[in-house]
Each structure stands twice: as structure tokens, then as C-alpha cells.
Amino acid sequence: MRKPFKLKNKVYIAASASAAGRDEAAGPLGDLFDVTDTADNRFGEDTWEKAESAMQRLALDAALRRAGIGAEEIDALFAGDLLDQCVSSNYAHAESGIPYLGLYGACSTAAEGMILASLACEAGLGTCAAVTSSHFCSAERQFRFPLEYGGQRTPTSQWTVTAAGAFIISRERRAGGVLPRVTEIMPGRIVDRGISDLSNMGAAMAPAAADTLLGYFESGGEPRDFDLIVTGDLGREGSDILRDLCAASGLDIAPRHADCGLMIFDGCSDKHAGGSGCGCSAAVMASDVLKNVRNGTLCNVLFVGTGALMSPLTVNQGASIPGIAHLVHITGEEV
Amino acid sequence: MEYLRAFVVGGALCVVAQILIDKTRLSPARILVAYVVAGVILGGIGVYGPLADFAGGGASTPLTGFGYLIADGTKKAVDAEGAVGIIKGGITAAAGGITAALLLGMLASLVFRSKMK
Amino acid sequence: MNADNKTYARYAEKRAKKSPVLQNCIRAFTVGGAICSVGHALRTLWSAAGLSEDNSGMMASVTLIFAAVLLTGFGRFDEIAKYAGAGTLVPITGFANAVAATAIESRSEGLVAGVGAKLFTVAGPVIVYGVSAGAIYGAVYFVLTKLF
Numbered sequence: 081m082r083k084p085f086k087l088k089n090k091v092y093i094a095a096s097a098s099a100a101g102r103d104e105a106a107g108p109l110g111d112l113f114d115v116t117d118t119a120d121n122r123f124g125e126d127t128w129e130k131a132e133s134a135m136q137r138l139a140l141d142a143a144l145r146r147a148g149i150g151a152e153e154i155d156a157l158f159a160g161d162l163l164d165q166c167v168s169s170n171y172a173h174a175e176s177g178i179p180y181l182g183l184y185g186a187c188s189t190a191a192e193g194m195i196l197a198s199l200a201c202e203a204g205l206g207t208c209a210a211v212t213s214s215h216f217c218s219a220e221r222q223f224r225f226p227l228e229y230g231g232q233r234t235p236t237s238q239w240t241v242t243a244a245g246a247f248i249i250s251r252e253r254r255a256g257g258v259l260p261r262v263t264e265i266m267p268g269r270i271v272d273r274g275i276s277d278l279s280n281m282g283a284a285m286a287p288a289a290a291d292t293l294l295g296y297f298e299s300g301g302e303p304r305d306f307d308l309i310v311t312g313d314l315g316r317e318g319s320d321i322l323r324d325l326c327a328a329s330g331l332d333i334a335p336r337h338a339d340c341g342l343m344i345f346d347g348c349s350d351k352h353a354g355g356s357g358c359g360c361s362a363a364v365m366a367s368d369v370l371k372n373v374r375n376g377t378l379c380n381v382l383f384v385g386t387g388a389l390m391s392p393l394t395v396n397q398g399a400s401i402p403g404i405a406h407l408v409h410i411t412g413e414e415v
Numbered sequence: 416m417e418y419l420r421a422f423v424v425g426g427a428l429c430v431v432a433q434i435l436i437d438k439t440r441l442s443p444a445r446i447l448v449a450y451v452v453a454g455v456i457l458g459g460i461g462v463y464g465p466l467a468d469f470a471g472g473g474a475s476t477p478l479t480g481f482g483y484l485i486a487d488g489t490k491k492a493v494d495a496e497g498a499v500g501i502i503k504g505g506i507t508a509a510a511g512g513i514t515a516a517l518l519l520g521m522l523a524s525l526v527f528r529s530k531m532k
Numbered sequence: 533m534n535a536d537n538k539t540y541a542r543y544a545e546k547r548a549k550k551s552p553v554l555q556n557c558i559r560a561f562t563v564g565g566a567i568c569s570v571g572h573a574l575r576t577l578w579s580a581a582g583l584s585e586d587n588s589g590m591m592a593s594v595t596l597i598f599a600a601v602l603l604t605g606f607g608r609f610d611e612i613a614k615y616a617g618a619g620t621l622v623p624i625t626g627f628a629n630a631v632a633a634t635a636i637e638s639r640s641e642g643l644v645a646g647v648g649a650k651l652f653t654v655a656g657p658v659i660v661y662g663v664s665a666g667a668i669y670g671a672v673y674f675v676l677t678k679l680f
Contacts, residue, residue, distance in 0.1 A: 515593070
């Protein structure tokens with residue numbers, strides 16, 4: 081049954097960190113990312129796939145440092161990305177020695193990883209990690225065209241973010257001050273409203289986000305109880321549709337709603353309807369949003385990680401694009 | 416004057432494709448295939464020949480010109496050699512362009528690497 | 533697709549910001565026309581260099597292919613194409629770019645399974661359907677002219 085699950089134990093996001101590429105570093109959140117490659121987005125590697133793995137490692141290392149723990153203290157790592165067989169994640173953590181579970185939730189993987197890591201902690205594991213990434217250059221190859229291919233993008237198309245985000249999720253609390261605590265989680269349902277336009281992913285994912293939010297508020301509460309309702313990568317198009325869909329069901333989220341895809345490229349040129357990809361919500365949550373929870377600016381946040389669950393094969397076969405949206409309720413708590 | 420004719424005819428062929436892309440969301444690959452096949456058909460029914468005479472590079476540079484080349488080559492080969500020309504003429508006429516694209520593309524992969532966008 | 537989804541698809545389609553068709557067409561016309569004029573000039577040049585009419589046409593195409601592959605390699609072609617749209621796609625330059633871009637990109641997967649195979653991602657369909665259409669036309673032409 082679809083309803084929010086309240087964690088009985090106190091599960092904290094003990095630390096988070098992010099790695100990002102050049103355009104992301106030049107954007108409004110640029111200063112908040114822990115590691116950036118402002119040269120060629122290769123992160124010192126010779127293929128785009130390896131560059132993406134390197135970003136995951138850099139983000140996880142930074143998060144571990146911030147939490148003040150070593151890799152050997154992680155009981156389970158939940159990681160995922162956009163590539164076939166999740167290779168960016170597989171190769172990123174091959175030498176880490178951390179027990180590893182690979183995930184595919186498309187762009188919703190950051191939220192999926194957070195949910196599973198929190199549940200693992202709830203079930204008794206001490207400390208888990210969730211890491212996700214996307215790289216424009218590897219994703220473009222896989223889902224669209226070669227990089228040097230000359231083509232025009234439509235205004236509703238989104239730009240895959242080159243970034244990774246890592247979260248250390250734990251029942252231990254070492255640091256003083258305010259820590260983000262995962263209080264509720266709610267996995268989304270797959271929602272397919274028949275959109276098959278690969279360059280309008282916002283429209284494909286927005287109904288899933290609406291489904292999850294409407295389901296969440298069925299059990300009480302209202303949007304204005306929250307400081308922020310942040311969606312993963314709906315972009316401009318999807319964000320507008322989500323607000324419309326919620327409003328049509330009597331839920332006014334507009335005053336509290338923001339979208340990671342819009343935040344990361346706000347004011348940047350040539351990004352069309354905004355950012356997308358696993359790394360989009362992961363990097364924005366790991367940097368901007370959680371920082372603001374830690375410093376007390378935000379106390380009560382709903383994170384709705386959105387994803388589009390198609391493959392190039394199903395798109396070629398004319399199938400429509402199913403969407404998904406997972407919810408994580410995060411509150412700031414004095415420890 | 417001949418350059419103006421090439422400019423206008425070539426430009427017009429591009430505009431048709433642009434409208435197809437923007438209005439029908441046809442993928443670029445489909446546009447290319449459609450243009451080659453259209454060139455073969457228009458060449459076959461005798462429309463593209465006069466256009467090529469009129470526009471020169473304006474008709475031979477677009478991919479429809481590639482299709483016309485195939486149709487024209489097939490026709491000449493059938494005239495000269497009969498039925499074998501059916502399977503021989505088209506690709507013979509298009510050989511230069513195909514070989515150049517494949518060879519240069521292959522060589523480019525040895526020299527260049529993809530750049531970040 | 534159920535009625536609800538049809539309504540939603542229509543709604544999404546309707547509210548989506550459209551590509552600026554007029555502006556795209558003007559750019560496609562200008563750049564496409566310019567490339568074709570260059571193609572025409574190249575034909576004239578090759579023919580002045582002593583090539584037959586057929587061969588100067590072919591060499592004009594080859595020259596444009598060379599230029600497009602070079603621009604693709606230096607990472608400039610996609611910047612022009614972003615502006616010109618069909619203006620660079622429809623001339624032979626678009627075909628050359630598609631071949632070179634896939635070849636360069638798949639280099640990391642090796643020369644055979646990467647470059648050799650992926651090179652045909654866009655070139656393959658063009659050659660397959662161009663040549664097939666030519667053969668069908670040839671058969672029709674043969675039947676009409678030789679058998680009747």
C-alpha cells in the first residue's frame with residue numbers, strides 16, 4: 081500500500097558531499113560543490129565512463145572525510161547511475177572494499193539510495209552510504225547522439241548534469257549542531273501517462289511526482305508545513321506541469337516548490353528546460369539543500385527524486401516513458 | 416546568377432527539412448534517409464534532372480542529390496548493360512561520396528577524440 | 533492509450549514551448565544555401581582543374597565531406613549545426629558529420645567493434661535505403677524500357 085513510512089529509529093544524514101563538472105561549477109551553486117573539474121570534465125581519466133566513476137569516488141571520499149570515518153566503517157553502499165548495467169558505480173567502488181548494492185532508478189536514484197540506506201540503518205546497520213552520478217558526455221552517448229553530432233535541441237529538452245553526490249547515512253551522531261534526519265520515506269509508483277517525446281522528460285515525470293505528493297498528503301499535513309518541497313529534475317516544463325497537476329487536485333505546492341534541475345543551472349545559457357540526470361538531484365541535495373538544513377535555514381524538507389524509466393531500445397520501439405518519484409522527508413535536528 | 420540559383424534551391428531544400436524537424440519531430444537520421452530516397456524517386460520520375468541542370472550545386476550538394484546520383488547511375492547502367500545494371504549502377508555512381516565519408520570518418524577517429532560539451 | 537493519457541499527452545504537447553520555426557527556417561535557408569553555393573563553386577573549380585562533369589561533382593562532394601569531417605574532429609561542427617539546424621544536416625556535410633561523430637565517439641571501444649561498427653549508425657540506413665531505392669527503381673526502369 082502506498083503510504084509514508086515513519087522511521088522508528090533516529091537515522092541521520094551524517095555528511096554529504098558532491099563533485100561536479102565545469103558548467104555546473106560555473107552555475108549559481110558552483111561554490112558549494114566539494115570537488116570540481118573546471119577544465120575538460122574528464123577528472124583525469126581517458127574515457128567519459130571512467131570520468132563518471134572518478135566523480136563518484138571523489139564525492140564519496142569527500143563525504144567520508146567530512147563524516148570523519150573511513151571506508152571500512154561503511155556497512156553497505158547503495159550506488160547507481162544512468163549507464164547500462166550501472167557500470168559507472170560498479171567500477172567506481174570496485175576497489176573500495178565496501179559492501180555494495182547497485183541500483184537503477186534512472187534520475188530518481190539519489191532518492192532511492194537514500195531510502196534504502198535509511199531503511200538499512202533502520203533495520204540495524206550502523207552506517208550506510210548512498211552515491212549516484214551522471215555525466216553529460218557518457219549519458220549523451222548512451223541515450224541520444226554522439227557528442228560531436230550536429231543537431232538542435234527543442235526548448236523542452238533537458239541537459240544531463242555532470243555531477244555526483246554522496247550521502248553518509250547513519251544512526252550514529254558524532255558532530256554537534258544540527259543534523260539532517262530522515263524521518264519518513266515513501267517509494268513512488270511507476271506512472272506512465274503516455275508521453276513518448278524524449279526531449280520532454282519533464283512532462284513524462286511530472287505525473288509521477290504529482291502521484292507521490294498527492295499520496296503523501298493524503299495521510300495529513302499540507303505543503304505549507306514544509307520549508308521546501310524539492311523535486312529532482314523536472315526542469316521548467318515538468319515543474320510547471322507538477323504545480324498544475326497538484327493544483328487541479330487541490331494541493332497548492334507552488335509557494336514551497338523548487339526543482340534541482342532549475343536550481344543547478346539557474347541563469348545559465350543553453351541549458352534549455354534545465355538539468356537532469358542522477359547527479360542533478362544528488363549534487364544539489366548534497367550541497368545546497370542539506371547545507372541549509374545543517375545551518376538551520378531549512379528545518380523541514382520534502383525531497384521528491386524523479387526519474388524517467390525508459391531505455392533507448394524502448395524509445396525506438398515507440399513505447400512511452402514511465403516516470404517514478406520517491407519521497408524522502410528530511411528534518412533538521414539538534415544533536 | 417548561377418550561384419544565386421544554387422543558393423536558393425539548396426536553401427529551400429534545407430527549409431523543407433527544418434519544417435519537418437520542428438513540426439513532426441522526425442529524427443535527423445530519418446530526415447537523411449527520407450531525403451536520399453526522395454532523391455532516387457524524383458530522379459527516377461525525371462524531375463530532379465532538370466532541377467540539377469538549373470541549380471547545379473544547389474541540387475547536387477543536398478542529400479537528395481546523392482539519391483539522384485544513385486537513380487541516374489542505375490539508369491545509365493541499365494541502359495548500357497541491361498539487368499546487371501540494376502544491382503551495379505547505383506552504388507557505382509555513389510562510390511566516391513560513400514568511400515570518402517567512410518575513409519575520412521575512420522581516419523578522424525584515429526586523430527581526434529570527443530570533446531566535452 | 534486510455535482517454536486520460538490522450539488528454540494529458542495533448543495538454544503536454546500544447547503547453548510545451550515550441551521551437552522557433554521561422555527563425556530556424558531562416559537560418560537553415562541561409563547556411564544551407566551558402567553551403568550549396570560553395571558546393572557549386574567547388575564543382576566549377578574541379579572542372580576548371582580538368583575533371584569531367586561527373587567527377588567534378590563527385591569531388592565537390594568529397595571536398596565538402598573532408599571539410600565537415602575536419603570541423604567535426606575539431607569540435608566545431610556541432611556549434612554551427614546548433615545554429616543552422618537542417619542547413620548543415622541536409623547538405624552532404626550532415627551525412628559526413630554523422631559518420632565522423634560516431635566514429636570518433638566509439639574509438640574508445642576499439643577499431644573493429646567501436647569505430648568499424650558504430651560508423652554505420654547513421655551512414656548505414658542512408659546507404660541501405662538509398663541503394664535499395666536505386667535498385668528498385670532500376671528494376672522498374674528495366675522492365676519498362678527493355679521488356680516492353
